[in-house]
Amino acid sequence: MRPILYLFFFLFINSCKNDQNTLLINKAKEIHERIIILDTHNDIDVKNFKSTYNYSIDTKNQVNIPKMIKGGLDVSWLIVYTKQGPLDNNGYLKAKENAFSKFNAIQRLVYLYAPDQIELATSSNEVKQIIETGKKVAMIGVENAYPIGLDTAYVKKFYDMGARYMSLAHNGHNQLSDSNTGEFDNTSLHDGISELGKQVIEKMNYYGMMVDISHPSKEAIRQTIQHTKAPVIASHSSARNLSNHPRNLDDEQLKWIKENGGVVQVVALDEFLNKTKHEAHLENPELNPPVDVSDFVDHIDYIINLIGIDHVGISSDFDGGGGIEGWQDASQTFNVTLELVKRGYSENEISKIWSENLLRVLDETEKVAKTLQNKN
Numbered sequence: 428m429r430p431i432l433y434l435f436f437f438l439f440i441n442s443c444k445n446d447q448n449t450l451l452i453n454k455a456k457e458i459h460e461r462i463i464i465l466d467t468h469n470d471i472d473v474k475n476f477k478s479t480y481n482y483s484i485d486t487k488n489q490v491n492i493p494k495m496i497k498g499g500l501d502v503s504w505l506i507v508y509t510k511q512g513p514l515d516n517n518g519y520l521k522a523k524e525n526a527f528s529k530f531n532a533i534q535r536l537v538y539l540y541a542p543d544q545i546e547l548a549t550s551s552n553e554v555k556q557i558i559e560t561g562k563k564v565a566m567i568g569v570e571n572a573y574p575i576g577l578d579t580a581y582v583k584k585f586y587d588m589g590a591r592y593m594s595l596a597h598n599g600h601n602q603l604s605d606s607n608t609g610e611f612d613n614t615s616l617h618d619g620i621s622e623l624g625k626q627v628i629e630k631m632n633y634y635g636m637m638v639d640i641s642h643p644s645k646e647a648i649r650q651t652i653q654h655t656k657a658p659v660i661a662s663h664s665s666a667r668n669l670s671n672h673p674r675n676l677d678d679e680q681l682k683w684i685k686e687n688g689g690v691v692q693v694v695a696l697d698e699f700l701n702k703t704k705h706e707a708h709l710e711n712p713e714l715n716p717p718v719d720v721s722d723f724v725d726h727i728d729y730i731i732n733l734i735g736i737d738h739v740g741i742s743s744d745f746d747g748g749g750g751i752e753g754w755q756d757a758s759q760t761f762n763v764t765l766e767l768v769k770r771g772y773s774e775n776e777i778s779k780i781w782s783e784n785l786l787r788v789l790d791e792t793e794k795v796a797k798t799l800q801n802k803n
Contacts, residue, residue, distance in 0.1 A: 455768040458777055459761050463558060465502035465782035466490075466760070467568065467592075467692045467740065468663040470747030476532035476540070483541040489745035489756035492544050495563050498760030502554055502782065503563070504662070505533050506747070507590065508570040511599030511606075519576030526574040530567070530588045537565055547589055550793065551786040568639065568662060571597035572604075572627060579623070582630035591789060592637035592660060595624050595647065603627055604651075605644040610673040619650040632656045635796030637788060640664075640684075641674070648680060652687045657795040658788045659687055663694035663742040663749075665726045666733075670702045678733060685734035688791065690784045692742040693726045696749045700726060720753035724766045727780060736776055740785045 469490045475481060482491040490503055507529040512518040537547045545563040548554045557564045567589040573596075575581040585593065595604035600616035603624035609615050617624070620643070628651060631638055638655050639662045640648045652659060661684065667675035676684070676691060684691055697705040697718035704722065707715040730739045741763065743749045745756060753762045767777050 451768055452765065455761070455765040458768065458774045459499050459764040462774065462778040463502065463554065463782035463786075464500050464760060464764070465504075465554075465741070465785060466500060466743050466745070466757070467504045467660070467785060468506060468570075468694065468742040468747065468749070469503045469745045469757075470506045470508055470570075471529060471532065472746070473528050473532045476535055478540065481540045482536055483544060489743070489750060491757070492541060492563055494757035495760075497758040498756075499764075500757045500760045501558055501564055502548070502566060503757070504566045504568045504592075504742075506568050506570050507533075507585075508597070508747070509574050511571060511573055511597050511601055514602050516576075519574070522574035523576065523581075526569070526585070530585075530590075533565060533567060533589070549589055549591055551790050554782075554786065566591060569593035570639075570662075571601070571642070573597070573601045575603070575627060577602065577623065579626050579630050582627060582636065583634055586634045586636050590636060592639045592662060593631060594639035594642050594662070595620065595627065595651065596643045598642065604647045606647075607642055607644050607673040609644050615644070615646075617647070619644070619646040620654070624651075625654050628654050632792075632795055633799045635793045637792050640689075645677075645680060649683065652683050652689075655687075656799070657792040659684065659689040660740075660785065660788055661689070661691045663692055663696070663744045665691075665693050665696075665699045666729045669726055669729055670698070670700055672699050672702060675699055681730060681734050681738075685738050688788070690738050690740050690788050691730055691734075692740040692785065693723065693730065694749060695723050695741075695743045695745075695751045695754050697751055700751065717752045719751055720762050720766045723751060723754065723763065724770060727767070728770070736779055737784055737787075739780055741781055 475486050485493040507526050509522045509525045545565050546557045548564045548566050554564050569590045572593050596606045598608045600606050604620045605615050605617050638659045640659050641661045641664045665675045667677040700722045701718050705718050708717045
């Protein structure tokens, strides 16, 4: 008799767990559908922006319109990335050619290839208006301001082409800023940011382009926050106290961002989330599990506990190295919302994390620009 009672008890407990899981999934689905789901960093390859092969079909890369639809991703920030090259006229020329090829690729997508499926937005109001029509939203960020060369007029040119955030540097020091990579070899070019870098920040403030601090050195980040008149973003960075990587932000930097009113977009890149776990998995994948969505949300928890719910957001770095177990591409985006619901976050809090915080910074950057322009 006793084994039968144990069996019934076991089945009852399992049934309760299943019911609870179903309730959580349904709750997460409802929230995911109601709020704006925004990812601030998706790299692109111009080879995927052709008339017969582009984001309107399910291409092999991690982000495209079918995957956005399946995963409920509303807004994709498509990135105009330029690899760091020589600091000379030829280097700047090649960098400009690369940048404009990517701007043009994005414009072909939204104006020629899939205008009935996706539109380009340059403000938070446009984001909301486009989503109301049932279309997906593309926004543009510039990763590495190296293509500006020595001419700050290119800030306005990039702005006019739709760019609404830009990082001064990437991997390698450039004419504007030192990079985080200087930590590896203990090098610096400017001891932070150059005078030209300061002028670029001023131009970005004037036109209404968010300043991205994800790749510069710690001293460059400090000087950037000191110099800018608008809140900054870290478009794809995580908490260094949880994973010790130079691309992540330490507690002091996170507090700077809070004081500045900015936002940190936690990035779904395994090494940035849990370096130890990632290395163990690479060494023995059968024995050691990969970095997953739970590790990702651990960084969100940490940053919220340190600097508050208003200063954290989400990015994937898809097609640029990002992707973790449970969020391998845009089609799995819902799993992040589900994990947030499981941890007890409210709909209002999840909405802030997914989009409201980032869009607030964009709005505030535009307000700063209007104030500066009205002074002239």
